[in-house]
Amino acid sequence: MMKAIETKDLTKIYGGHLKAVDALNIDVEEGEIYGLLGPNGAGKTTTIKMLTTSTPPTSGTAKVAGYDIIRESLKVRREIGVVPQDLTADEDLKGYENLMMVSQFYDIPTAKARETIERLLGLVDLKEAADRYVRGYSGGMRKRLELIIGLVHDPKILFLDEPTLGLDVTTRSQMWDYVRQIQEKLNVTIILTSHYLEEVDALADRISIIDHGKVLVTGTSNELKAKLKGDIIQMTFRTQGDEDTIKKYPNFIEIKDNGPNSVRMKVQNSDEELPDIIKYISENKLAVTKMTVQKPSLDEVFLEYTGKDIRVEESPGDFRKTMFNMRRVRK
Ligand SMILES: Nc1ncnc2c1ncn2[C@@H]1O[C@H](COP(=O)(O)OP(=O)(O)OP(=O)(O)O)[C@@H](O)[C@H]1O
Ligand SMILES: [Mg+2]
Structure with a gap:
């Protein structure tokens, strides 16, 4: 069976010396939920950016949906949906308008777009809110909208960069249910990044722990726990x-x-x-x-492989960064 994603020594060096991603090798099977777990600065977003063809690798290669990310980037883009770490929906538009705008961007015929949007809104319980302005949405509603914006063109592979960053614990676990629903109902392959252990534990079929741009270990959450x-x-x-x-x-x-x-x-x-x-x-x-x-819990697995407690990385600094990202997008 074809792999959904396959990377070979994928590397990104910023400014000539900062190795954000360092010879990364992962493969993602079709239909699975794959988690990239790592602390701030581990190279998760950079990996996603390369795989979604928004930044070229410095060296190494990758295939996404069977296409080379460099030579066949347009084909890759047609097969993937991306929900970036920073929020993208336009706050001055209604939820529905945002979805329609993206549909038009992909040249989806209006009737088909309407049908898809209705279905997606239903999947994340946003039907009622679709005719309200996004600025009035709660954090959770907003993230749900972002999630389906990545799905309007019916992609085979969905990239979720930190799907629950900045949400409170309850809203986060609701979001996990929505992600699972989407995987099951739409049969997409999902690759997500997170620095929440509970998140990859709850969602991902397989997990790679990454730090300093390198994969430290890959396995199911049970396999990782069993190594301890x-x-x-x-x-x-x-x-x-x-x-x-x-x-x-x-x-x-x-x-x-x-x-x-x-x-x-x-x-x-x-x-x-x-x-x-x-x-x-x-x-x-x-x-x-x-x-x-x-x-043993995934926390200890993380500690074992990275030599540090992931919670340290989630301290107030990270929260400030989250708020900063949100403000930056709102402006
Ligand atoms: N455009 C850029 N130019 C220079 N350095 C960058 C750029 N983007 C990221 N970096 C650096 O590359 C490293 C990896 O960053 P990246 O954003 O990929 O990490 P991450 O795992 O997504 O972190 P976070 O959990 O904070 O989102 C960091 O040291 C970061 O400062
Ligand atoms: Mg990131």
């Missing part, structure tokens, strides 16, 4: 010294002190090990005041 060995058990004891006793339990694969009277341990499989650990606690009369068991 062990479940984490944390225990706190009432009596000092108890933590030394628990450390002697034979099957821990990793042990770390974790504050006063508290230890953090890893076991291969907590489901199998817990009954024995509890027996050990009781036999040794250890006074446990707190105990938590944690299966």
